[in-house]
Amino acid sequence: MAKILLTGGAGYIGSHTYAALTEAGYAVEILDNFANARDDVPDRLEMITGAPVKVHRVDVLDRAALDAVFASTTFDGVVHFAAKKAVGESQKIPLDYIETNCTGLVNLMKAMEKAGVFRLVFSSSATVYAPTLDWPIPEEAALGYASTYALTKLMGEQIIQAAAHADARWRFGILRYFNPAGAHPSALIGEDPSDIPNNLMPYIAKVATGELPELNVFGNDYPTPDGTGVRDYIHVVDLAEGHVQSLNALMKGEGSHIVNLGTGQGYSVLDMLKAYERACGKPLPYRVAPRREGDLACYYGDPAKAEALLGFRAKRDLDDMCATSWAWVSRASNMRG
Ligand code: UD1
Numbered sequence: 194m195a196k197i198l199l200t201g202g203a204g205y206i207g208s209h210t211y212a213a214l215t216e217a218g219y220a221v222e223i224l225d226n227f228a229n230a231r232d233d234v235p236d237r238l239e240m241i242t243g244a245p246v247k248v249h250r251v252d253v254l255d256r257a258a259l260d261a262v263f264a265s266t267t268f269d270g271v272v273h274f275a276a277k278k279a280v281g282e283s284q285k286i287p288l289d290y291i292e293t294n295c296t297g298l299v300n301l302m303k304a305m306e307k308a309g310v311f312r313l314v315f316s317s318s319a320t321v322y323a324p325t326l327d328w329p330i331p332e333e334a335a336l337g338y339a340s341t342y343a344l345t346k347l348m349g350e351q352i353i354q355a356a357a358h359a360d361a362r363w364r365f366g367i368l369r370y371f372n373p374a375g376a377h378p379s380a381l382i383g384e385d386p387s388d389i390p391n392n393l394m395p396y397i398a399k400v401a402t403g404e405l406p407e408l409n410v411f412g413n414d415y416p417t418p419d420g421t422g423v424r425d426y427i428h429v430v431d432l433a434e435g436h437v438q439s440l441n442a443l444m445k446g447e448g449s450h451i452v453n454l455g456t457g458q459g460y461s462v463l464d465m466l467k468a469y470e471r472a473c474g475k476p477l478p479y480r481v482a483p484r485r486e487g488d489l490a491c492y493y494g495d496p497a498k499a500e501a502l503l504g505f506r507a508k509r510d511l512d513d514m515c516a517t518s519w520a521w522v523s524r525a526s527n528m529r530g
């Protein structure tokens with residue numbers, strides 16, 4: 194049974210990836226500093242998988258601790274999520290973002306190199322594409338960044354490619370996600386922002402639970418069918434399965450790859466709101482607010498390359514994203530107070 198180290202495995206996408214990797218037959222150990230994760234996620238993963246969950250409570254900035262983790266077990270590969278991810282915050286504390294996301298990655302890769310582990314799946318983001326009016330966005334599109342968060346993801350991709358250029362033993366999967374949404378069908382894990390969310394789906398979820406009074410729709414005069422912003426929402430379980438397929442390719446000795454993980458399908462803010470209303474069975478209040486600075490009218494990916502290289506195709510639809518999100522947030526015991 195191949196052994197995988199999953200950094201950031203207690204977080205939103207990381208925990209769903211733990212479940213998917215385990216289901217696919219991998220033996221997985223989590224490395225997380227729990228800075229933005231609930232302490233009970235490992236217990237919940239035990240309930241989902243029916244097996245003990247091994248956790249290393251380690252920060253990726255602690256190089257000695259990383260070395261100790263790699264000395265404790267022989268890993269066959271690493272899936273790397275551990276990073277900071279709030280766009281707005283990255284503009285306020287850029288050096289912290291660069292330190293955790295870039296230095297953390299370098300630390301991890303040096304520890305991997307020392308231990309002779311050269312398979313790496315990296316959590317990147319569609320935010321690495323330069324603003325474009327050409328949709329859907331293929332992997333060959335021009336790259337750029339509009340936030341320090343985006344810069345750290347772009348640098349991460351380049352750090353990995355530089356290492357692989359110098360040492361042919363490296364095999365990597367760089368996965369550029371579009372907008373993750375939804376939760377695990379067990380309703381035991383999901384997205385749990387500790388603060389007022391910036392992203393649409395967790396914000397709508399908090400309007401549905403009554404924690405927030407109404408959704409602010411950021412602009413309804415975009416050149417889209419209903420005037421509101423269009424994005425490529427992908428079910429977090431589909432996203433998690435994309436990591437399994439990326440890792441499978443590396444385990445089979447196939448080449449490194451850089452692929453979008455999206456659906457190729459765009460939905461508007463109002464589409465999402467209506468789908469969530471169907472899921473929770475009640476109308477959700479909203480008001481139209483000014484456009485958010487830096488937002489694009491439309492942003493969705495071309496998923497063809499992930500399908501051709503990895504056999505990846507998102508299976509779950511908008512209603513599944515909203516129904517599983519609602520099942521997760523409407524269980525009071527699931528939420529941090
Ligand atoms: C945002 C980030 C992006 C990051 C991604 C991570 C910005 C400008 N972009 O992308 O860099 O990679 O999150 O998931 O922060 N919306 C509302 N009301 C809200 C929240 C959002 O109307 O309260 C609208 C937005 O204008 C947008 C859509 O919903 O049209 C999706 O927004 P969001 O979830 O923040 O994702 P992105 O803008 O795609």
